[in-house]
Amino acid sequence: MCGRPLERITETGCDSLIVAAGAGQSHFGNEHFAEYAPGMKTNDDALELRGRILGAFDQAELATDPAEIEKLLTFVVIGAGPTGVEMAGQIAELTHKTLDGTYREIDSRSARIILLDAAPKVLPPISDSLGHAAAKRLSKMGVDIQLGAMVTDLDADGLSVKDGDGTNRRIFSRAKAWSAGVAASPLGRQLTDQSGAEVDHAGRVLVNKDLSLPDHPEVFVVGDMMSLDKLPGVAQVAIQGRTLRRSRHLRRPRSRSRRPRYARAHRLRVLRQRFHGDGLAVQCRRAVHWTPWVGPLMQA
Ligand SMILES: Cc1cc2nc3c(=O)[nH]c(=O)nc-3n(C[C@H](O)[C@H](O)[C@H](O)COP(=O)(O)OP(=O)(O)OC[C@H]3O[C@@H](n4cnc5c(N)ncnc54)[C@H](O)[C@@H]3O)c2cc1C
Numbered sequence: 157m158c159g160r161p162l163e164r165i166t167e168t169g170c171d172s173l174i175v176a177a178g179a180g181q182s183h184f185g186n187e188h189f190a191e192y193a194p195g196m197k198t199n200d201d202a203l204e205l206r207g208r209i210l211g212a213f214d215q216a217e218l219a220t221d222p223a224e225i226e227k228l229l230t231f232v233v234i235g236a237g238p239t240g241v242e243m244a245g246q247i248a249e250l251t252h253k254t255l256d257g258t259y260r261e262i263d264s265r266s267a268r269i270i271l272l273d274a275a276p277k278v279l280p281p282i283s284d285s286l287g288h289a290a291a292k293r294l295s296k297m298g299v300d301i302q303l304g305a306m307v308t309d310l311d312a313d314g315l316s317v318k319d320g321d322g323t324n325r326r327i328f329s330r331a332k333a334w335s336a337g338v339a340a341s342p343l344g345r346q347l348t349d350q351s352g353a354e355v356d357h358a359g360r361v362l363v364n365k366d367l368s369l370p371d372h373p374e375v376f377v378v379g380d381m382m383s384l385d386k387l388p389g390v391a392q393v394a395i396q397g398r399t400l401r402r403s404r405h406l407r408r409p410r411s412r413s414r415r416p417r418y419a420r421a422h423r424l425r426v427l428r429q430r431f432h433g434d435g436l437a438v439q440c441r442r443a444v445h446w447t448p449w450v451g452p453l454m455q456a
Pocket of ligand 1: 176177178179196197198239341343378379380381389390391392394
C-alpha cells in the first residue's frame, strides 16, 4: 500500500488488500456535459444542484421575459434510474409544496419537471412492474417523463435531444441534473492492469464469488467497485460485502493448504445465498421500502 502524507511516499506491506473506493458519475465521455448538468454523487454536487435549482426560482422571480421565465422554471433530470427518479420526485415536491406561496411574481407550481432517459422504461435496472408504478406516481406528481430520448448535447440554455424515431429537438432549461451514468473508481482499472483481471462497461472489477480477484486470492474488491452476478450498486450489497469479506479475511489461515475445504464451501454458500437473496429482494415491492429513492413513490 502506498500513501503520500506530507508529500512523502510510504509503503505498507499487507497480507490482504480490500479495495472499496466506490463509484463516481459518468458522462459517457462527454466531459463538458458536467458543467451544464452536474452529477449527483458527492456533497459538492448536491450543493451545486441546490444552488442552481433555488437560484433558478429566484432569477425567474426577477425576470420579465416570459421565454426566460419558462426556461428558468423548466428543470430537467437526465437518467431515470433510482437517483433520477428520486431527484425528479424531490423537485416536484419542492415546486408544489415547499416553495408554494414563497414568490410574488411567479407561481412555483407552474414549474415544468422533465425526467428523460434514452431507455424505454423508468428504473431500467429494476423490474417492469416497479418501473411502471414509479412512472405512474411521478406522473401524478406532475413530472413529465420522456423515454427513448437521448441527450446529444448540453449547454447553459438547454439540451438537444434525439428521440427514438430519429427526430431532433431542443429543450430550453437552465437547471439540469445528470444521473445517467456511473463509473467505478479509476483504482479499478489500476488493479486490473496489474493483476490481469477484467472490468465491465462501467469500470467495475469482475470478481470471484468470494469477492477476490481471479488468481489473486489475497486481493478483494467490494461495494460499488465490484461486478458480480449483476448485483446493483446499492448500500445493501456494499455492506454485506464488507461484513463477509472481513470475517473471512480475519479467519483466513496463513497457509491456504491447511484450510478445511468444507469451511470454504460453506462460506461461499452463505455468501451466495445472502447476495442472491438480496438480488431477488430488489425485485420485490416489499424490499423497495428500505430504498428511500423509491419508497415514497410506492406509497401513492
Ligand atoms: C445520490 C445517491 C443516493 C443513493 N441512495 C441509496 C439508497 O437509498 N439506498 C441504497 O442502498 N444505496 C443508495 N445509494 C448507493 C450507495 O450510496 C452505494 O451503493 C454505496 O455507498 C457503495 O458503497 P462503497 O463503499 O462501495 O462506496 P462509497 O460509499 O462511494 O465509498 C467509497 C469511499 O472511497 C473513497 N475513495 C475513493 N477513491 C479513493 C482513493 N483513491 N483513495 C482513498 N479513498 C478513496 C471515497 O471518498 C469514498 O469515501 C445512493 C447513491 C447515491 C449517489
